[in-house]
Amino acid sequence: MSDNMTRTATIAVLVENEAGILARVVGLFSGRGYNIESLTVAAVDEEKRLSRITVVTTGTDMVIEQIKAQLDRLVPVHRVSDLSQEGPHLVRELALIKVIGKGDHRVEALRLADAFRARVVDATTESFVFEMTGAGEKIDAFCTLMRPLGLAEISRTGAVAIARGTSHIAA
Amino acid sequence: MSAAITSSTATTDQRPGAEVVLRALKDQGVEVIFGYPGGAVLPIYDALFQQNAIRHILVRHEQAAVHAAEGYARSTGKVGVVLVTSGPGATNAVTGLVDALMDSIPVVCLTGQVPTHLIGNDAFQEADTTGITRPATKHNYLVKRSDDLAKTVHEAFYVARSGRPGPVVIDLPKDILIKPAPYVAAPTTEHRSYRPVTAPDPARIQEAVRLLKRSERPVIYTGGGVINAGPEASRLLAEFVHLTGMPCTNTLMGLGAFPASDPQFLGMLGMHGTYEANLAMHGCDVMLNVGARFDDRITGRLDAFSPNSKKIHADIDPSSINKNVEVQVPIIGDARQVLAALIECWKQDPTPVAKTEQLAWWKLIDEWREKKCLAYVQEGSIIKPQHAVRRLYELTRETGRDTFISTEVGQHQMWAAQYFGFEKPNRWMTSGGLGTMGYGLPAAMGVQIAHPDALCIDIAGEASILMNIQEMGTLAQYRLPVKVFILNNEYMGMVRQWQELLHGSRYSESYSEALPDFVKLADAFHAKGLRATSADQLDDVIKEMLAHPGPVIADICVAKDENCFPMIPSGAAHNEMIMGPDQEQNARSVTDEGKVLV
Numbered sequence: 001m002s003d004n005m006t007r008t009a010t011i012a013v014l015v016e017n018e019a020g021i022l023a024r025v026v027g028l029f030s031g032r033g034y035n036i037e038s039l040t041v042a043a044v045d046e047e048k049r050l051s052r053i054t055v056v057t058t059g060t061d062m063v064i065e066q067i068k069a070q071l072d073r074l075v076p077v078h079r080v081s082d083l084s085q086e087g088p089h090l091v092r093e094l095a096l097i098k099v100i101g102k103g104d105h106r107v108e109a110l111r112l113a114d115a116f117r118a119r120v121v122d123a124t125t126e127s128f129v130f131e132m133t134g135a136g137e138k139i140d141a142f143c144t145l146m147r148p149l150g151l152a153e154i155s156r157t158g159a160v161a162i163a164r165g166t167s168h169i170a171a
Numbered sequence: 172m173s174a175a176i177t178s179s180t181a182t183t184d185q186r187p188g189a190e191v192v193l194r195a196l197k198d199q200g201v202e203v204i205f206g207y208p209g210g211a212v213l214p215i216y217d218a219l220f221q222q223n224a225i226r227h228i229l230v231r232h233e234q235a236a237v238h239a240a241e242g243y244a245r246s247t248g249k250v251g252v253v254l255v256t257s258g259p260g261a262t263n264a265v266t267g268l269v270d271a272l273m274d275s276i277p278v279v280c281l282t283g284q285v286p287t288h289l290i291g292n293d294a295f296q297e298a299d300t301t302g303i304t305r306p307a308t309k310h311n312y313l314v315k316r317s318d319d320l321a322k323t324v325h326e327a328f329y330v331a332r333s334g335r336p337g338p339v340v341i342d343l344p345k346d347i348l349i350k351p352a353p354y355v356a357a358p359t360t361e362h363r364s365y366r367p368v369t370a371p372d373p374a375r376i377q378e379a380v381r382l383l384k385r386s387e388r389p390v391i392y393t394g395g396g397v398i399n400a401g402p403e404a405s406r407l408l409a410e411f412v413h414l415t416g417m418p419c420t421n422t423l424m425g426l427g428a429f430p431a432s433d434p435q436f437l438g439m440l441g442m443h444g445t446y447e448a449n450l451a452m453h454g455c456d457v458m459l460n461v462g463a464r465f466d467d468r469i470t471g472r473l474d475a476f477s478p479n480s481k482k483i484h485a486d487i488d489p490s491s492i493n494k495n496v497e498v499q500v501p502i503i504g505d506a507r508q509v510l511a512a513l514i515e516c517w518k519q520d521p522t523p524v525a526k527t528e529q530l531a532w533w534k535l536i537d538e539w540r541e542k543k544c545l546a547y548v549q550e551g552s553i554i555k556p557q558h559a560v561r562r563l564y565e566l567t568r569e570t571g572r573d574t575f576i577s578t579e580v581g582q583h584q585m586w587a588a589q590y591f592g593f594e595k596p597n598r599w600m601t602s603g604g605l606g607t608m609g610y611g612l613p614a615a616m617g618v619q620i621a622h623p624d625a626l627c628i629d630i631a632g633e634a635s636i637l638m639n640i641q642e643m644g645t646l647a648q649y650r651l652p653v654k655v656f657i658l659n660n661e662y663m664g665m666v667r668q669w670q671e672l673l674h675g676s677r678y679s680e681s682y683s684e685a686l687p688d689f690v691k692l693a694d695a696f697h698a699k700g701l702r703a704t705s706a707d708q709l710d711d712v713i714k715e716m717l718a719h720p721g722p723v724i725a726d727i728c729v730a731k732d733e734n735c736f737p738m739i740p741s742g743a744a745h746n747e748m749i750m751g752p753d754q755e756q757n758a759r760s761v762t763d764e765g766k767v768l769v
């Protein structure tokens with residue numbers, strides 16, 4: 001085990017959909033000084049009252065093992081799965097990106113959006129809102145390109161992730 | 172209560188929430204609650220008034236209620252129960268909750284809350300109790316629906332006592348306590364999400380046994396987890412230690428899990444542990460940890476901790492494993508089951524034991540023992556605190572009574588751990604993880620409630636005892652014959668010791684100025700007050716204390732400048748231990764890196 005090498009982990013946490021669960025998870029990270037690069041949460045099964053949290057974090061292997069063990073000991077947690085360790089998986093993020101500009105900048109923005117497969121979901125004569133899904137790096141790259149073209153505002157969901165193939169997480 | 176609320180949900184088999192709570196407690200086997208009333212919990216107090224199954228002990232401060240419940244729990248293996256009101260009642264309980272969390276003590280704490288429709292309005296005596304206690308508990312609940320009430324109480328007990336035990340809060344809005352609620356029995360099905368693993372993986376057990384059999388310098392290091400696993404685990408521990416012939420050391424929290432008088436016992440390890448225990452940890456080639464958590468009081472400087480050993484760690488909580496120290500053989504399971512499996516496997520496994528090498532290891536250990544690191548000289552009239560504890564131990568043993576010791580926090584706590592021998596589990600209550608001054612008296616109170624005929628002694632410091640001294644009133648009310656044995660050095664001795672060793676003897680604010688007269692204080696609380704000021708009075712005072720049928724405060728005026736040794740200064744390694752006053756200069760070389768450590 002290389003002690004001081006940090007890595008990024010994408011962890012899926014299946015939890016009871018109940019009041020306070022998000023506070024427990026966030027409190028765990030802040031209380032124990034773990035990083036949160038992104039965290040997303042939504043109900044995934046109304047009937048079984050389950051929500052899924054996807055948290056992207058960084059740390060040494062020992063810290064990431066600790067994070068998983070700490071998450072797993074929360075009473076309302078059903079499953080903790082380190083997708084980044086458990087084989088091929090998909091990570092996606094959705095972003096809404098507002099670009100304000102005129103003339104050539106507008107044309108260039110549209111052209112690039114097309115290349116990145118970003119959709120125009122709102123437009124005025126002076127602005128666009130692009131919707132884009134993809135890996136975080138792709139969104140980063142797109143935003144960098146938009147900056148000189150009038151990037152005004154970004155709203156991102158943070159990562160959601162799932163394993164490829166038949167392997168799956170159930171309560 | 173308004174008729175509208177009652178009639179809308181009432182059916183024949185529903186009872187007011189408060190009664191449902193008590194019924195659930197009763198079904199969970201609760202006999203005693205430690206509590207303090209207030210507006211938000213009046214419905215529960217009203218229900219308590221009208222029944223006889225559950226006894227309520229009225230403490231004098233909510234923090235003490237939790238410590239009393241901890242003492243009760245630790246000495247019985249049952250869940251301790253606390254009842255406090257909303258707002259200040261709940262916030263006063265927080266220190267006790269964190270204490271129970273750090274030391275893995277099962278406690279269920281019921282807190283009153285403002286009615287559901289007022290939550291969030293800064294109502295009178297409202298506090299965000301679930302928010303405040305989230306990091307202070309193993310788990311907590313806010314009951315917002317009457318239908319969830321009974322189920323939540325049952326679940327809280329399950330969570331508190333199963334897996335790694337801990338404190339659980341149930342926040343109860345007043346309307347929920349008044350409105351009728353249905354009763355449901357404790358579920359027989361598994362919990363939806365919380366299912367701790369208790370049975371160890373046989374492959375790991377075998378790996379551990381083979382490592383241990385081949386080991387030339389083994390050591391068994393056990394902790395509070397063995398106590399948590401029940402007295403049978405302690406019995407199995409002794410069996411395993413005897414079967415293997417290996418040396419055994421206990422943490423502060425584990426004292427009593429292995430008999431102190433056993434020749435294979437090395438004493439406590441860690442910051443104030445024995446020379447032989449710490450050197451055995453440092454020099455071993457295989458370490459078996461059962462139910463201990465590699466706390467920083469044990470490891471000292473991490474990169475120098477037992478540098479040449481393979482480590483086996485058995486713990487019920489996967490998060491304890493590889494947290495501070497990397498181990499080669501992790502075993503997840505309950506200590507009782509792990510020890511039973513180890514014994515079984517040891518008997519079957521054909522791997523030969525490295526007997527000759529282990530004998531040589533014992534010879535080395537015996538040489539370390541020859542250092543007699545706990546020796547002290549009692550001469551002259553000034554009472555040495557070590558001697559006071561030793562005499563207390565010997566004289567209580569002469570009584571033949573079942574004896575339970577609690578402590579406050581400081582030097583006296585360490586001397587109690589070093590000089591009072593524990594032969595059985597559940598007889599030793601101390602605040603290890605949080606180190607809460609004020610723990611000992613209420614804890615002893617809780618123990619005495621559970622064991623009315625036993626001898627319960629709080630070994631205290633003069634500073635700590637003042638932190639929950641009001642509980643003398645509780646002792647008087649319930650005629651609890653707890654003995655408070657104060658090692659009065661007129662200093663916050665542990666603070667003074669660090670200041671002497673690490674801060675150039677600048678005794679900043681550590682003198683216990685303006686102390687009360689403890690004999691008169693005892694008198695004011697309807698207890699007996701005794702004092703020993705010279706060595707020749709010590710035995711008589713102890714005997715009189717032990718013979719007295721009621722509560723006693725014994726003010727033992729001891730040497731003011733005694734330090735607690737051995738000591739591994741913060742940031743040092745196990746083999747850099749300070750053995751006594753003549754090596755104190757070693758501490759002066761502690762670097763700032765060491766000083767930042769607590």
Ligand SMILES: Cc1cc2nc3c(=O)[nH]c(=O)nc-3n(C[C@H](O)[C@H](O)[C@H](O)COP(=O)(O)OP(=O)(O)OC[C@H]3O[C@@H](n4cnc5c(N)ncnc54)[C@H](O)[C@@H]3O)c2cc1C
Nearest residue numbers: 394395396422423424441442443462464487506603604606
């Ligand atoms: C002033 C002061 C000085 C101190 N000096 C020392 C010292 O010199 N030496 C010392 O030892 N301590 C000392 N302590 C105490 C120290 O801070 C820790 O509280 C203590 O060392 C922890 O003990 P433990 O490792 O046995 O763990 P505990 O806190 O008792 O934890 C128990 C472990 O066992 C596990 N467990 C629980 N239930 C089970 C089960 N059923 N089966 C298996 N595993 C289970 C838990 O998950 C946990 O990992 C001191 C404290 C104070 C206040």
Ligand SMILES: Cc1ncc(C[n+]2csc(CCOP(=O)(O)OP(=O)(O)O)c2C)c(N)n1
Nearest residue numbers: 581582583608632633634635662663664665
């Ligand atoms: C609530 C709390 N506050 C502060 C401390 C820090 N502290 C640890 S030991 C100690 C001194 C205890 O003095 P005393 O009770 O007289 O015991 P002694 O060390 O003299 O035996 C203090 C202040 C603590 N452990 N708990």
Ligand SMILES: [Mg+2]
Nearest residue numbers: 632633662664
């Ligand atoms: Mg003192």
